[in-house]
Amino acid sequence: MRGKMPVIATVAAGLVGVTAGAWPSVRDAPAAETGPSMRTQLSAVLGDKQWATPKPGSWTPDKPEASGLPPIVRSVNTQEKVVFLTIDDGYEYDAEFVNLVRREKVPILTFLTTQYVRGQGQYFLAMRNAGSQMENHTVSHKNMAIQAPETQRREICDAQETITKQYGRRPQIFRPPFGSYNETTRKMAKECGIKSIMLWSAEFYNGTSGPGVGFNGFARGDGAGKGFKPGDIILMHYRKGLAQQFQTILGWIREQGFRPAAVENYLPTSLGGNAPG
Numbered sequence: 001m002r003g004k005m006p007v008i009a010t011v012a013a014g015l016v017g018v019t020a021g022a023w024p025s026v027r028d029a030p031a032a033e034t035g036p037s038m039r040t041q042l043s044a045v046l047g048d049k050q051w052a053t054p055k056p057g058s059w060t061p062d063k064p065e066a067s068g069l070p071p072i073v074r075s076v077n078t079q080e081k082v083v084f085l086t087i088d089d090g091y092e093y094d095a096e097f098v099n100l101v102r103r104e105k106v107p108i109l110t111f112l113t114t115q116y117v118r119g120q121g122q123y124f125l126a127m128r129n130a131g132s133q134m135e136n137h138t139v140s141h142k143n144m145a146i147q148a149p150e151t152q153r154r155e156i157c158d159a160q161e162t163i164t165k166q167y168g169r170r171p172q173i174f175r176p177p178f179g180s181y182n183e184t185t186r187k188m189a190k191e192c193g194i195k196s197i198m199l200w201s202a203e204f205y206n207g208t209s210g211p212g213v214g215f216n217g218f219a220r221g222d223g224a225g226k227g228f229k230p231g232d233i234i235l236m237h238y239r240k241g242l243a244q245q246f247q248t249i250l251g252w253i254r255e256q257g258f259r260p261a262a263v264e265n266y267l268p269t270s271l272g273g274n275a276p277g
């Protein structure tokens, strides 16, 4: 998929001249105005953008499990040519990326590791205001499957509190670091108010190299070629150069006749999304 995107390269080049100026309205707000209560009020005014909802009957929503534990979601069961972009961690900040998401109006879902974003809360507030819900990716990015139950609980519940305070909405979806979890993870996630655990069906190794796919490579979890499939949940990361990398994957998505959609609108409310059920 690499090497055939002169159009995207041109678009990205055109963005270079744009300053980080589209989000200082948030970044430059006086500190006194960024406390939790103001954020909660702001969320009512600026908060989560409403993304297009899927046509009724165009997809099969996941269902809660009989066990009552949050189910594992790896993709969405749909025939529509939609894919879902999810971006993890929060260790790097590319101001241009916020502008790009705003301008292109692309729905993405963010999984935040709260310790990573220290001092950069405003960046993710701007992301939230660009329409990305903030979901839970633990406090410190530990491998959950090898942690004691109490550590797992703290990693998930404390991130819930921080994200709720900072972004005015309680996360409903959890993504375990490295995709590593066990039964205890699911129990602890449930105790913390999580409704589903979201993994992924493909990864875009944006700004890094993936095994066998090289720099900015793309790999399907099912190993079935290089293309997208309807309902793919795609893993990406907040890394340096994200704006340009994002242009790259948007180009691939459009070339293959797909479009990015908001995954939260394909999950029923019982699993932490916005769809009926």
Ligand SMILES: [Zn+2]
Pocket (backbone or CB within 6 Å): 088, 089, 137, 141, 177, 178
């Ligand atoms: Zn991560």
